[in-house]
Amino acid sequence: MKIIRGKSKTWDLFIKSTLGKVGLGLLITFAIMAVLSPIWIARNPQIYDPLTGKDPNVFGSIPPTMAHPLGTDQLGRDLLSQLLKGSQIAFLVGISVGVFSTSIGTLIGLISGYYRGKIEIVLMRLTDIVMTLPLLPLLIVISGIFGRKDIRMIVLVLSLAGWTLAARVIRSQTLTLKERPYIESARVSGASNMRIIFKHIAPNILPLTFLYMTIGVTYAILTEAGLGFLGLSDPTISSWGMMLQWCFMSGYTFKALYWMIPPGLCISALALSFYLVGYAMEEIVNPRLRER
């Protein structure tokens, strides 16, 4: 049973929103960048590999040239390669954290909203506690403890900490949904709790889940980039945050704007694009925000 608008109607409303279109456009641009990355590198990995490549004709960081459309870093590595590869990494981190954390949040929200009582109290207090953890400092300390910085561990910690907002909102939505008459009739006709939760309630909170996923992606991209900027992200991959850190640390920050501008711009723009998609979704999902 579905009480939300159909998919095509939601899509029509979405595509009418300017902000949604801008967000989607940006997203597609970055997706193209991610796809182009291996093609650009494969032309000559010895020169264009984002981490190990080196142009033998280049000494120190150089501004854009024909061979290096965005210039190179202080080791003679191609900045365009790093930027394209960074797009892949950002999508990978952002979407995996978004999916994992929102799944946890949705499950916790559904269960605590549906069963109420002691389960709800325990889960919601847990949500309060996780919500107050300062995540970036925690990740900094964890990377210090284990020394070895691994992107999978970063994704894991971000997912285990980033589900709280979704859990809260989905719980309150579940509370109102479970009082609807159609849930009552499902129960009378003998549907099990699991069936009611996943067949009758879950589909109706799907748009909300999607909305909180976009927020989760935004926050994962910004946090991973923050770790990279501090020099605490995985050193075996070249992310946008690391690019900015190399620029900052090698003392080129203000001498080489061609190096300092692109990674920061990409981090902000990709985070923005996911946020815009979510923002446009919210105007549709939350009818109280629509103009009367």
Place this chain on the structure above:
Amino acid sequence: MSLRRYTVMRFIQLLVTFFIVMTLIFILFRLMPGDPGVFLISPKMSEAAKETIREQFGLTKSIPEQYIFFIKNTLKGEFGDSFYYGRPVKDILFEKILNSIVLFTFGAILAYAIGMTIGKIIAWKRGSKTDTFFTMVGLGFWTFFPPWLGLILIWIFSYRLDLFPLGGMITPDVWAFNPTLSQKIIDFLHHLALPLMAYVLMWFAGSMLIMRNSMLETLREDYILTAKAKGLKDKVVRDKHAARNAMLPVVTSFSMSIAFSFGGGVLIETVFSWPGIGRTIVDVTLLQDYPLAQASFMVITLAVLIANFAADIVYAYLDPRVKY
């Protein structure tokens, strides 16, 4: 439930959370590879110093006993000696947290004042050019990568225009030669300006967008229609009737975003070399100064918990309908 009872309950929750965080830190540091106690004993320490630390933290005892030692020491504020500074951690941290609180408090007040003012105005003029402009700008700043924002501000205002210092909190040369109080204050504010600007730009958008949404909901209430029908001036309806009620969700969002903002604060302090707790935790982690890193994290968590607690109590005071 009375406000007093709510406060007590909320305080208990704060204690429980802090206890859980302490336990988490205890476990994490014991998972560290290397000798037991590697996180408290620096190879550079003298044998006598090592022995004192082992004694104080019960490192030769069993894990449950170590846990009790750890809790006791944490509650007393004993975190051992910093590997890098060679001084007790608590002496170093006090100054750092103070520097952070100054920046954070000024930043929060300014960001929320600006955000809420713009938010209520653009909600009142919904759909206008002003509304679209500020919504766009706000969304842009909301997802701005904080250190990059900092670097751009430094590039414009310090490097090109030479208006503000590149970083730090004071000019040592000025402070070395017996400056007057006003010289000290001017020097400090001069250094505060750019990191503060970064904080406000990073942060005002959140409160602005929430204020806007909350105002839009409030403006649909019947009492707003009544107020308008009575012939009250627009400004009175907007500020006295609508904005006051619309403020509540902004307070909630403040309490929920504190932890996240501290993360942004770490990045901003690093970019501007602000000698706060956020920059400290980064530096000491890179230096492998574990006692100081551990204590910095505890202090940051405690600060977040207290700020959160305060925001919740303010909320409960403002909105008597709140239930625990």
